[in-house]
Amino acid sequence: MKKVFSRTSSLRDVDTHYCSGCGHGIAHRLIAEAIDELDIREQVIGITPVGCAVIAYNYWNFDCVESPHGRGLAIATAIKRVRPQNIVFTYQGDGDLAAIGTAETIHAANRGENLTVIFINNAVYGMTGGQMAPTTLIGQKTATSPRGRDIGNEGYPLKISEIVAQLPGVYSVERVSCDSPKGVLKAKSAIKAAFKNQMDNKGFSLVEVLSACPTYWSLTPADSLDWMQNTMSKEFPLGKIK
Amino acid sequence: MTKGQKILISGNEAIAQAALDAGCTFYAGYPITPQNEIIAYMSEHMPLQGGVFIQSESELAAINMVFGASAVGARAMTSSSSPGISLMQEAISYIAGAELPAVIVNVMRAGPGLGNIWPAQSDYFQATKPGHGDYHCIALAPSSVQEAYEVTKDAFRLADMYRIPVFILSDGMLGQMMEPLLADSQGSMADGKRKKLSTIDYRLSTKKWAATGCKGRDAHVVKSFYMNMGELERFNLELQEKYKKIKAREQKQEALYIDDAQVVLVAYGTMARLAKEAMAILRKKGVKAGLLRPISVWPFPEDIIKRLTVSGKRVVFLVIEMSYGQMVEDVRLAVNGRAQVEFLGRSGGGIPSEEEIINKTVALLNC
The missing domain is CATH 3.40.50.920 (Rossmann fold)
Structure with a gap:
């Protein structure tokens, strides 16, 4: 029988540890497919974050380096400078990239490092139990904003993609959302383009992926997708920012 | 400078030159007194030798850049002084946990806090009984410019051999003081005739564990996270065995x-x-x-x-x-x-x- 579909070779055959409806599995697969379609698996070095996705290397079948919390872009900078022949990307959550690692993010972007950044924004800290993230929406209830995020106390959701896009060293910034089959396909083409940019020595490319966390949104997986479409993407508008 | 000729040089610059002579190909650092001569020397000479120099946005970034460079097999170094080393402490534990070689220079100044920029030896605890988790760094304490050069060169050998972070524990006096140095640099520092690293035999060990892209082999993961029951304890026992070996062999x-x-x-x-x-x-x-x-x-x-x-x-x-x-x-x-x-x-x-x-x-x- 003719085989018409199979697991892409950058993904391993393992069970998931992610919760039902979690967006990380989708993002992992999109990255793996983009890498295989570009035929760069043997050149790729992935930087995994601290957070739910720390063990992304258990799913990916290529070289990975596990970063201290927030420092992914410092590590990636050094790796790409030492080994420009490799394709280097970071996979970072909102706490990692936009809170503790803000300085590393801004400065790697400003240096125009030739890197690919996949920024997973699910508006909450997952691994530690659903605390407020820098991207938590105003009024959103979390373990550490039990009355809802209050701008007087916690400030506004941080739009790091828009900030980074201002920097002259940055080549490309795009925000996508894995909230529907159409959104997933768009996310894949953005991720693939961000890798292609690096292969073409274009410089710093960031893809912000809005991603579901039903567990800490206290929603069903299906309701999570509705919330992303109707609420989250209003705060974080989709599309090419730069 | 030619081989066999003495030069007058500061302790800080001797450390930087030693790193270059040891085949260090990556340096990242952030300015802090009294070690600024190291970062300045590296910015001048590292690119001439074909290596990578980065002035980072913070000490946090500097040490994590060293982490990254080391993870892909480069001989990597950073330098700082006391408060800056405190900022690096977290990543040094990660480097130890990931069993990566690295050289970290601490030109100690007086504390606590911002303290002042006078020489001190008050970071001994930090170097010898370091940060979170059960780990050790090798820590070498030179007492002359010549010895600063020699132990720094040796630090890269030890770091590679044991896959361990190695501290050079200097101080503001030794860093700023100038003394004659007999270096075994190949090529000149001043006349632009320094050889590119690829032509220098610095006996860089083959780092089979490095993450360099998985061509022709299984994927490598450089990490310090062990979640499964018993896994971390087994890893820590292996680390302890390594430390025992170092204690038996490397007292100097x-x-x-x-x-x-x-x-x-x-x-x-x-x-x-x-x-x-x-x-x-x-x-x-x-x-x-x-x-x-x-x-x-x-x-x-x-x-x-x-x-x-x-x-x-x-x-x-x-x-x-x-x-x-x-x-x-x-x-x-x-x-x-x-x-x-x-x-x-x-x-x-x-x-x-x-x-x-x-x-x-x-x-x-x-x-």
């Missing part, structure tokens, strides 16, 4: 006139220079003084202290530090009650003088 010290000594002065780094002078004066006065100068402060040279004290011979150890008593704890552990251990120290900018050392020694013997 200078010992002068210790066999007939009534008083053994114990000091390292800049402090040991003054202790050595004090010892010479004491000997002239007829006082049987000796000097034990740890060069490796981790592993601490405990074997020689054990050998001196197990015989039951009466000997007093006077530990002298530019701190209020840090290395003295290791001396007490090594002596283990078999001899008297006394302490003399100043910190915050003050350095115990020869006179203070002599007076304290004479007072000890007279009581």
Whole structure:
């Protein structure tokens, strides 16, 4: 029988540890497919974050380096400078990239490092139990904003993609959302383009992926997708920012 | 400079030159006094040698850049001074946990807090009994510009051999002081004829564990996270085995006139220079003084202290530090009650003088 579909070779055959409806599995697969379609698996070095996705290397079948919390872009900078022949990307959550690692993010972007950044924004800290993230929406209830995020106390959701896009060293910034089959396909083409940019020595490319966390949104997986479409993407508008 | 020719150079610059001569291909750092000559020297010379120099946005970024460069197989170094080293502490634990080689230079200044930029030795605890988790760094403490050059070169060998972070524990005095240096640099620093690294035989060990892209092999993961039951404990036991090996093989010290000594002065780094002078004066006065100068402060040279004290011979150890008593704890552990251990120290900018050392020694013997 003719085989018409199979697991892409950058993904391993393992069970998931992610919760039902979690967006990380989708993002992992999109990255793996983009890498295989570009035929760069043997050149790729992935930087995994601290957070739910720390063990992304258990799913990916290529070289990975596990970063201290927030420092992914410092590590990636050094790796790409030492080994420009490799394709280097970071996979970072909102706490990692936009809170503790803000300085590393801004400065790697400003240096125009030739890197690919996949920024997973699910508006909450997952691994530690659903605390407020820098991207938590105003009024959103979390373990550490039990009355809802209050701008007087916690400030506004941080739009790091828009900030980074201002920097002259940055080549490309795009925000996508894995909230529907159409959104997933768009996310894949953005991720693939961000890798292609690096292969073409274009410089710093960031893809912000809005991603579901039903567990800490206290929603069903299906309701999570509705919330992303109707609420989250209003705060974080989709599309090419730069 | 040509091979075999002496040059006048500061301790900081000697460390930078040693790193270049040892095949260091990556340096990242952030300015802080009194180590700025290292980062400036690296910015000038590292690119000429074909390596990577980055002035990072913080010490946090600098040490994590070293982490990244090391993870893909480069010989990597950063340098800082006391408060900056505190900022690096987290990543140093990750480097130890990921078993990566790295060289970290601490040109110590006085603390706590911002303290001041005067020389001190008050980061001994931090270097020898470092941050979170059960790990160790090798820590080497030179006491001259020549030795700063030599131990820095050796630090890269040790870091690669044991896959461990290695501290160079210098201080503001040694960093700023200029002395003659006989370096074995290949090519010139000044005439632009420095050879590219690819043409220098620096015997870089093959790092089979590095993450370099998985062509022709299984994927590599550089990590320090062990979630499964029992996994971390097994890994930690392996680390402990490695530390045991290092303790057995890598203790290094200078010992002068210790066999007939009534008083053994114990000091390292800049402090040991003054202790050595004090010892010479004491000997002239007829006082049987000796000097034990740890060069490796981790592993601490405990074997020689054990050998001196197990015989039951009466000997007093006077530990002298530019701190209020840090290395003295290791001396007490090594002596283990078999001899008297006394302490003399100043910190915050003050350095115990020869006179203070002599007076304290004479007072000890007279009581």
